[in-house]
Amino acid sequence: QRRRQLMGPREEAAEYYRGQGVPQRMEEALNTLFPLRPADLYGELANYFSKFSKAPVICKVVGRKVLDGVGQPTLEVEIYCTVKNYEKKICSTVMSSHSQIPENALPETTEADEKERNDSVNTAVEWVNGSLNTTLRDLKPTDQCTVDKMLGEYFTQRAEEKKEIEKQEEEEEAGVTLALTSCMPSATALPVGKKAGKRGKKASVAEKTIPPAEPLEPVLCGSLAIGGTSLAVAKAGATVSCIPLYLHIALLKHNQDLPKEMALPLPMVTLLNCEKNPPAKLKLVKEVMLIPPVQLSLKQGIERVLDVQKEFMRLLESPGKVQPSPQVADSKKGKTQNAGKKAPPRVLKRISHLGCLITGYDSLEQPLLLTQTACSNLGLELGTDMYLGINCAAHELMDYGKGKYEILTGMFKSPDEMVDMYVELINKFPFIIALIDPFRKEDRQQWHNICCALGSKCYLIAEGAATDISKLKTDQNINTPTCSGVVLKYVNQTKVSDLIELTGLLDGQRCVTILGSPDGESSDDSLVDLAVGLGARFVKLGGLSRGERVTKYNRLLAIEEELAKNRTLR
Secondary structure, three states, X not given: OHHHHHOOHHHHHHHHHHHOOHHHHHHHHHHHHOOOOOOOHHHHHHHHHHOOOOOOEEEEEEEEEEEOXXXXXXXXXXXXXXXXXXEEEEEEEXXXXXXXXXXXXXXXXXXXXXXXXXXXXXXXXXXXXXXXHHHOOOOOOOOHHHHHHHHHHHHHHHHHHHHHHHHHHHHHHHHHHHHHHHHOOOOOOHHHHHHHHHHHHHHHHHHXXXXXXXXXXXXXXXXXXXXXXXXXXXXXXXXXXXXXXXXXXXXXXOOOOOOOOEOOOEEEEEEEEEOOOOOOOEOOOOEEEEEOOOOOOHHHHHHHHHHHHHHHHHHHOOOOOEOOOHHHHHOOOOOOOOOOOEOOOOOOOOEOOOOOEEEOOOOOHHHHHHHHHHHHHOOOOEOOOEEEEEXXXXXXXXXXXXXXXXXXXXXXXXXXXXXXXXXXXXXHOOOEEEEEOOOOOOOHHHHHHHHHHHOOOOEEEEOOOOOOHHHHHHOOOOOOOOOOEEEEOOOOOOOHHHHHHHHHHHHHOOOEEEEEOOOEOOOOOHHHHHHHHHOOOEEEEEOOOOHHHHHHHHHHHHHHHHHHHOOOEO
16 A cells, blocks of 8 residues: 555556556557558457456346237346446347237136236336346346346245235135124025036036136236346347357257257248138137248248248139149049139138238138148149148137037037047148147047057147146156147246256157247247257247248248358258
8 A cells, every 4th residue: 555655647557557467468469460450450459359358247127018019018128238348238128928818718808818918017017127127237148047047036036925915815805704704694595505506516517528627827927027038138148149049049058069050940830820700610720830841941941831822812812713723634533632622702811910811711621622722733742842730729619518629610529529530630631740739738638549649640739738838847747738749938937048948858758849939929039049049840930921920930041041151050
């Protein structure tokens, strides 16, 4: 201290810079750059010295309420870091909104869900701007494990607080009920009791027919904050490391050991969203999806899907006319399966929120034969040049009064009859290589039966029938119900580390991983990078319309081009 007081400003500055190694590094920089004589000398000096600067750390996390692709409120999270002594915005991410309410829900149920979603987004914004902003300050955005651990602890704390509040409310409600009961005279209306007993007996018979519906998994109000912040930090980590997000995710999954080659997921492109309201009769099919063959590049596959989509639209614009295919003339019998079939009546070109055409049909075969005709007209053969996948969304079809699925208006089938129907369907249309949600998750025996019958012929995939990611991660029996693969969606409290851990478990069980878009998609394309980095087998992004859907396909095409350029595309 005394020595410093005796020193002048020049001597003090010289000692400070020597202590930081500045003269030595300045000499090294000048000696290195002089032979190169760069056009922008000061720019090169800045680049040279930047590698000695401190690693960026998070200084601020900002949450904001925005709208998703279907006009629903959702959460945007921005990450700011201290970079070379200055605060700098690194990136932002917008979460996709997800609802567990089926499309055919009652209006009052839909309204309640919208109110709950709005409250959840508002709470998420408060969490991000409040506690999470403080908790994550000074952490490195590249330290995903630490960030996700802290986010998980925060979520657990909030969940415990909610349970405690609910417990107190139940105790108070029970006390009020007990007080009211003690003040009321006892009821002895025997006739009413008998009738009630009979109704209960009927209900018990229905319950024996099928397993009762499991309650919806509770979603903690504000949980979007956890998933949104985790993904935003992952994007920030990739940005400060100057690598694409998919490479950053792959490094995290493989403990910083980057694979020599990376494969792209096959796209399941939604061609048709089947309307289930009258006058349409078909209820079993929610989506008809096109899956290009693996031997095509992604670019070639997307182009082929677009060709089929255009031909499909052309066929729909020709009401009441017989649609011949080139195979008709070549067939020895003079006709194919769809010869003589009339096209459906003219439809309006309505685009679904899934980014595809939405129209209704009267039978299960109708959209399949129409797709087959569209491919045939282009000289393509289903089962060789293109494949189909069907999203049945069976959990939306169950009539609990009858204990059966309503596959067509007024036509019902028991779960066991559904197994036989699917076997017949795949035998008749062997180009269908994926069935998504052919049953409710509660019909575990039928899942097992259909896997035994069709497991070698097509993928049997759980989407709505799959449980929450956090439960899948902790459940030792991941394949409950028994299935070939699972559609994973990045929603609510899902963290990047959760996806990395879960896909590792699924890979170990040889279970196919599909990353899927939620219904309320946003323009954020991070899902594609997650799918590539995690090594997903398929990606389910919806159709090739609507900006929030197309931007993800464009990102997938850009990654293919980049991997091909770097010669790391498998």
